[in-house]
Amino acid sequence: MRISRLIPPLTAATVAVLMLGQAAHADLLINIDKSAQRMTVTVNGEQLYDWPVSTGANGYDTPSGTFKPFRMEIDHYSEEYDNAPMPYSMFFTQTGNAIHGTYEQRNLGRAVSGRLPHLLA
Numbered sequence: 001m002r003i004s005r006l007i008p009p010l011t012a013a014t015v016a017v018l019m020l021g022q023a024a025h026a027d028l029l030i031n032i033d034k035s036a037q038r039m040t041v042t043v044n045g046e047q048l049y050d051w052p053v054s055t056g057a058n059g060y061d062t063p064s065g066t067f068k069p070f071r072m073e074i075d076h077y078s079e080e081y082d083n084a085p086m087p088y089s090m091f092f093t094q095t096g097n098a099i100h101g102t103y104e105q106r107n108l109g110r111a112v113s114g115r116l117p118h119l120l121a
Contacts, residue, residue, distance in 0.1 A: 030092060030099065031066045037109045039099065052109040054102070062111075067092035069099075076100065 029042045034055045041049040055062035069090040076089040076098070086100040102108070 029066050029068060030090075032062060032064055034062060034064050034111070037111065053099070054104070054107045054110055054112050057111050063093060063097060 026043045027045070031040045031042070032053065032055065033039070037053055037055060039049075039051050039053045040047055041051075069092045071091040073089045073091075074087070076086040077083040078086055080096070085103065086098060087102075089098040089100040091098040104112075
C-alpha cells in the first residue's frame with residue numbers, strides 16, 4: 001500500500017526532471033517590436049509570451065529584431081544610468097542591452113526607458 005502512494009509523486013518528479021533537461025537545451029528567442037512596444041518570447045518555435053514593454057526614448061535606441069539572451073542577473077543596477085535598478089535582467093547584446101523588470105509599471109507600452117526594455121517585475 002505504501003509503495004502505491006509513492007508512484008504518483010515519483011512519476012511527477014521523473015517527468016519534471018526530463019522536462020528540465022529539455023528546457024536547458026531549448027531554443028529561446030526574444031523579439032522586440034518597438035513600433036508596437038511589445039515583446040514576444042518564443043521557445044523551440046512556439047510563441048509562449050507576448051508582453052507590453054517600454055523601449056528606449058529618443059536618443060536611447062533599443063535595437064529591433066530577434067535575440068538570444070546570454071547572461072542573466074537577478075539584482076542588477078545600471079552603471080550608465082545612475083545605478084538605476086534593473087531587477088531580473090536578461091542581457092541580449094554585448095553592448096549592454098537587457099530586458100529587465102521595472103518599478104515604473106505605468107510606463108509599460110511607451111518608449112521611455114534610458115535604453116533598456118522594461119517588463120513588469
